[in-house]
Amino acid sequence: MEFEDNVPIYLQIVVLIKKRIIQGLLKPGDKIPSVRELAEEVKVNPNTISRAYQELERDKITETKRGMGTFISGDENMMEAIRSEFSASMVTRFIRDMRETGFSDEEILKLLASAINTEGGK
Amino acid sequence: MSALLDITNVTKNYGLKTALNNVTFSLEKGRILGLMGPNGSGKTTLLKVLSGVQHPASGEVIIDGKHVGVETKAMVSFLPDVNPLFSWMKAEDAIDFYKDFFADFDKVKCYELLDFMKLNRTQKVRSMSKGMIEKLNLSLVFSRKARLFLLDEPLGGVDPVARERIVSTIIKTYSEDSSIIISTHLVHDVETIFDDVCMINEGEIILQGSAEDLRSEHAMSIDQLYIKMFADKI
Numbered sequence: 001m002e003f004e005d006n007v008p009i010y011l012q013i014v015v016l017i018k019k020r021i022i023q024g025l026l027k028p029g030d031k032i033p034s035v036r037e038l039a040e041e042v043k044v045n046p047n048t049i050s051r052a053y054q055e056l057e058r059d060k061i062t063e064t065k066r067g068m069g070t071f072i073s074g075d076e077n078m079m080e081a082i083r084s085e086f087s088a089s090m091v092t093r094f095i096r097d098m099r100e101t102g103f104s105d106e107e108i109l110k111l112l113a114s115a116i117n118t119e120g121g122k
Numbered sequence: 123m124s125a126l127l128d129i130t131n132v133t134k135n136y137g138l139k140t141a142l143n144n145v146t147f148s149l150e151k152g153r154i155l156g157l158m159g160p161n162g163s164g165k166t167t168l169l170k171v172l173s174g175v176q177h178p179a180s181g182e183v184i185i186d187g188k189h190v191g192v193e194t195k196a197m198v199s200f201l202p203d204v205n206p207l208f209s210w211m212k213a214e215d216a217i218d219f220y221k222d223f224f225a226d227f228d229k230v231k232c233y234e235l236l237d238f239m240k241l242n243r244t245q246k247v248r249s250m251s252k253g254m255i256e257k258l259n260l261s262l263v264f265s266r267k268a269r270l271f272l273l274d275e276p277l278g279g280v281d282p283v284a285r286e287r288i289v290s291t292i293i294k295t296y297s298e299d300s301s302i303i304i305s306t307h308l309v310h311d312v313e314t315i316f317d318d319v320c321m322i323n324e325g326e327i328i329l330q331g332s333a334e335d336l337r338s339e340h341a342m343s344i345d346q347l348y349i350k351m352f353a354d355k356i
Contacts, residue, residue, distance in 0.1 A: 005343035008334045009314055039293050044314045045154055046296055
């Protein structure tokens with residue numbers, strides 16, 4: 001897995017798990033990989049994975065059942081919350097990049113609309 | 123957590139050249155430390171001092187509460203930067219050799235690691251590539267039940283696929299009871315496995331801290347930070 005340079009890795013692991021939730025790869029009630037499994041999969045220090053898991057637990061996205069593992073605890077509302085959090089950050093980033101490159105808001109809207117039309121026609 | 127390793131004011135000279143100058147740091151149990159610096163910065167000397175192969179001119183090294191010496195040698199597993207194996211040895215001879223040498227050597231684990239590394243136990247060291255020799259040595263070093271593992275440039279001169287294997291093995295072997303120090307200048311390939319980072323230049327520590335803290339604080343990867351720290355020094 002490639003990581004972004006300027007963000008702590010544990011936060012990127014949090015994002016990775018959230019992404020798997022909204023992609024439907026992890027559903028409420030599902031068991032998430034153990035610290036060691038995920039560490040080996042993404043080649044990250046197990047302590048860093050632990051820290052990410054603590055973060056997820058604090059945000060009530062997962063819960064640990066003693067002796068059984070860690071499970072996705074949320075419901076539909078949580079999924080929706082993560083979806084909007086993701087879309088907001090992606091849209092914000094897109095708009096910021098476009099503005100920085102010198103596009104006006106009007107142009108951005110036009111380009112987006114035409115790109116979506118082309119995509120839809122595929 | 124308690125410190126597994128405490129190094130205080132360690133200085134070491136080779137003749138007139140200062141190899142280590144007043145080095146002080148500590149490492150807690152269950153952590154992986156990246157020791158980084160250019161060639162000749164003192165990384166290898168520091169690891170040799172920790173392994174007990176070389177003695178510092180002054181200063182103190184304490185491993186798990188004991189001064190470095192015979193007792194600590196039994197707790198420290200060291201992967202040197204040059205191949206210590208004889209070329210006539212087969213992989214399995216090397217395993218027997220280690221078994222004779224180290225009471226804490228786990229032969230079964232070593233064969234498992236050998237398989238994971240996709241190494242043939244009857245192949246001779248003479249006919250192995252650099253990457254294969256590195257993987258064999260790493261398997262041997264990691265098959266000891268040591269408290270402190272010292273890996274000197276485990277990735278140097280190794281192809282990317284073998285490098286991935288080596289990184290996976292380090293993560294697999296990680297245990298909360300032991301610590302690992304990895305010296306490298308190939309920062310990008312391993313930085314995600316470090317808890318702590320220590321950058322060394324001309325025998326002096328110029329930066330140390332938790333890898334994640336340094337990433338947030340400087341808003342860059344450890345690799346970028348390394349380049350920034352050494353850009354005007356090399």
